[in-house]
Amino acid sequence: MEKSFTVARVPWDDPDGDRLRAAQRAELDARYGTDDHEPGTPPSAADVPVFLLARDGTGRAVACGGLRPLDATTAEVKRMYVEPARRGSGVATLVLRAVEAEARALGVRRLLLETGTLQPEALRFYLREGYERIENFGPYAGQELSICCARDL
Numbered sequence: 001m002e003k004s005f006t007v008a009r010v011p012w013d014d015p016d017g018d019r020l021r022a023a024q025r026a027e028l029d030a031r032y033g034t035d036d037h038e039p040g041t042p043p044s045a046a047d048v049p050v051f052l053l054a055r056d057g058t059g060r061a062v063a064c065g066g067l068r069p070l071d072a073t074t075a076e077v078k079r080m081y082v083e084p085a086r087r088g089s090g091v092a093t094l095v096l097r098a099v100e101a102e103a104r105a106l107g108v109r110r111l112l113l114e115t116g117t118l119q120p121e122a123l124r125f126y127l128r129e130g131y132e133r134i135e136n137f138g139p140y141a142g143q144e145l146s147i148c149c150a151r152d153l
Helices: 015-032 091-105 120-128
Strands: 006-009 050-055 061-069 074-082 110-116 132-134 146-152
Touching: 006 091, 015 050, 015 061, 015 074, 015 110, 050 091, 061 091, 074 091, 091 110, 110 120, 120 146
Parallel strands: 074 110
Antiparallel strands: 006 050, 050 061, 061 074, 110 146, 132 146
């Protein structure tokens, strides 16, 4: 694992965050063959108050993740993404742990997340990191392409 990654909170509209979220959307569009693969309201600055970027030793943003509060003690992990060249480096775990720390600081006791059936590596990652599959929740209920997971903090 590269030791020189740093993770920090940034505004939702940070240009590096915009770039990483656009790359994530492009990757998902290619995997699913459509740009219509997100049930529910797309995340935005209005409902994702915590957004984190991981930077490598050169300062390049290489990964991101956010937190969408659902109620006083539950939140959803949003926009977890790692540039393909940095996958396997450990940076995803650093971002996820930082998202979890931010959630704890907000009083969140349970994190939920959604990934897709065409993202098996994402599901393996979340299961390895202590998340368990749950019934699809909220906008993902009844969605064939959605897989939901949760973890108590």
